[in-house]
Amino acid sequence: MDYKTARNFLITQGKALETQKNPDAFLIRLKQGQPPIPGQLTSILLALKIVFDAAKDSSALERELVSALYKLSIESHLLFEEGRSRGVEWPPLLKEDIKRVRLAVGSIFSGQWS
Template sequence: MDYETACRLLIDQSDETNSNAETFLARLGQGKPPVPGQVTSILLALRVVSEGLKGQTTLDRSLANALFLISSEGRRLFDAELRRSLECPPLLNEDLERIAIAVKAIFSGSSSS
């Protein structure tokens, strides 16, 4: 995955406005678990973006918004909807923590590895 593809994936997955979408946040907002492989793709994209931003001092506003939404809204939606759902994957809580750590590392400019 290249940097541009990773950015687009993160921006796309942060869209929660389309109720018919299968995006990460749309599914969490509907009380559904992520599609298999969705969290893995997000984590890979976060790693690619982190590497691509090394030495940069600014972030694109759309990318920054997507990072914020995937991290904070993902957690909020999990806490509000999925935690009490029988469909909740057992490792989703830990996956959300990994996402938050990776996003924090991108914002701080440090390595999340």
């Protein structure tokens, strides 16, 4: 996966609740109480690492990408908790994977991988 593909993938996943174009997008599946598609979080985490590597020396990030990253990190946690409060039985490692997304987004914003 190259930077352009990673960027576009993250924007598509992060803006899915707004656009409703991709019913299998990560945030839409969480909102519906469905687990991610197998490999979906792995692809998100890989894309986040690629964006981090490309942007770590940059002093600015584009607004559309920042918005999508923010939504991926915040909305995924909120939707997970909402689902849990409704009685959704999430896959065992989903909470940890969502934490990894949040940490990776924070790394992109700070310029230091954690």
